[in-house]
Amino acid sequence: MRKKIYDVILAHEEASAEAFMKKIEGKKPLFVCVIGSTETAKIPGLSAAGKHPELTEYTPAADVELLLLGSCKCIKGVPVTPEGIPTPALITMSALKLANIPTLVVSGGVKIKPLVPYLDLGGKPGGDIRTGNAVENCEEILLRAKIAGENLSKIAEYLVVGESIPGGTTTALGVLLAMGIDAKRKVSSSMPKNPHELKIKVVEEGLKAAKIGFGELASDPLKAVSCVGDPMIPAFAGLVLGAAHRVPVLMAGGTQMGAVLAVVKSFDHQLLNNLAIGTTRWIIEDKNADLKGIIAQIVDIPILAADLDFSRSRFEGLKAYERGFVKEGVGAGGAAVAAMAKSRGKISAAALLEEIERNYEQLVAER
């Protein structure tokens, strides 16, 4: 049985995970959601996105509208998978609301702009990584994000940073392979059947187009992102680089955090001990992916996993999370961890599910 603090599983590096929980307990975080888009998401079969690419382009914008407004504005209802399973932003929104955690949106580059305030970093939507030329202006995005992170770290007691970018696990795989981290068959998926072979094929096409071999860009993370990454990654990494010297940063996400961590590490070793990954139980129990296996190749930072359990939910759309749908995204796990830590456990997994169901009922069931 894994050790827990409140309903947070200390899933990796138990001692430092416990120390990180102590650091953030009772403290007031700022939640930052980094959005981006990549044409890669439109490749058929790759992502839940593939089936309705025209709708999925709205997902990042709709997700952050949900966080800031309590409902989406650029679409009706909330983003759903082709099977009708709702966005993890429902979890994030419920956690942030219960714990009264302020939120800021940062765009690394998106096709559809959200109808809420967002921090613009001058980035553009990402291209298809099969071209080997996926992200423009990567260094500038990272530098601007770093400035934002520095300034935010002066007012927030710590940061929780999440992301929303359809197709993001494939671009993460691209960056990880280019940087020499063996992540094949280790990245996660929002679908129960993880299309590993297709992801590998897409990434290899991109690496070939960019004339990059495995690990060749181990010390050139910006080139790795430019060739086969996405615009969320440099924005996220820049925020961490700017903030984590002054305050702890909880990197909220699944296996994509591997790519961000690899970029952060090649710029700055000193702040790694101020980082942890915040995720969901569904990610750490995923048999078709291996977050720890990725992280352990980079640097063993702690992993904190919100022990969410939707198996007894009243709603089929939430129960589906237990069957391998969605699992994580929009910083859901990290936001849940932060809500539990801020409230010193008063916000339990059960209380959170209740709030999620309340919001689900309002936003999804009756539309």
Place this chain on the structure above:
Amino acid sequence: MRKKIYDVILAHEEASAEAFMKKIEGKKPLFVCVIGSTETAKIPGLSAAGKHPELTEYTPAADVELLLLGSCKCIKGVPVTPEGIPTPALITMSALKLANIPTLVVSGGVKIKPLVPYLDLGGKPGGDIRTGNAVENCEEILLRAKIAGENLSKIAEYLVVGESIPGGTTTALGVLLAMGIDAKRKVSSSMPKNPHELKIKVVEEGLKAAKIGFGELASDPLKAVSCVGDPMIPAFAGLVLGAAHRVPVLMAGGTQMGAVLAVVKSFDHQLLNNLAIGTTRWIIEDKNADLKGIIAQIVDIPILAADLDFSRSRFEGLKAYERGFVKEGVGAGGAAVAAMAKSRGKISAAALLEEIERNYEQLVAER
């Protein structure tokens, strides 16, 4: 002799000004700079902008780059008036740096986008108010700014909000007259000779084009801004409306704050006692304008004025401030007040001038 706390003059409503200083003393603010642009600035003779309109379009972007980077990026050197007098952002930057105050940029709508992170509210650059149709999407800008203000008020102990928009006193005059506040010959100017008659003529042309009489929009501030205002005003007002229920807000600026205050007041009376204006001695001593005369017609909130004195500066470009050039802008006065309050007077007017001269030397004198 007016009462001072540290080097802050309690320039209006002394008792509540003192109480406001007590509220913010030793506290950690967030400085927010709202930028915008208006075609009105290009009208010859209206603003220092008129002589070099093509350069002045870069001013808001260059100003906030100076705040965040310590130097401008979209132009060489720093913004200057046609006479070579440097931007008040030099004062702001020096105050924020000395007091280690974090900064966030918010755009209400600008033609030239800054090369630093900025919060986008979906606004567009403002048009010439002589058309009577100056700002698009005014309500949405205000609503989005309000969301940002609400979220920021959960992490900052108080907000200092400044602005940079060339031509802004004329658009402020437009909004004030439309709302029934007699501000003729009361708005300030960045030039020693205040072109009051021209400003009045321009505003009256705009009011006529929009078919609005004096005071006709007293209870429709958004229409006043849409017709004869600028995109900075709804962004600034929205931030105040979102934040001031939870934390004090120091409105950093000169007579333009009258227009913002009028808009804020028509939406919400309850938060007015959490507001003060932070400005410079040059504004309150200006014989060619009347900040207090404007404010007193709206609601008597306190005015705190940084007692800056550049008369003995080593640099002619700074001495010119004593001859009526520039006076205020980019939240210079409010940032100085905040630096003095945060440091409990350790940052004196003299210490600030020293820092300003150091930065002037690096950025202006030697370019």
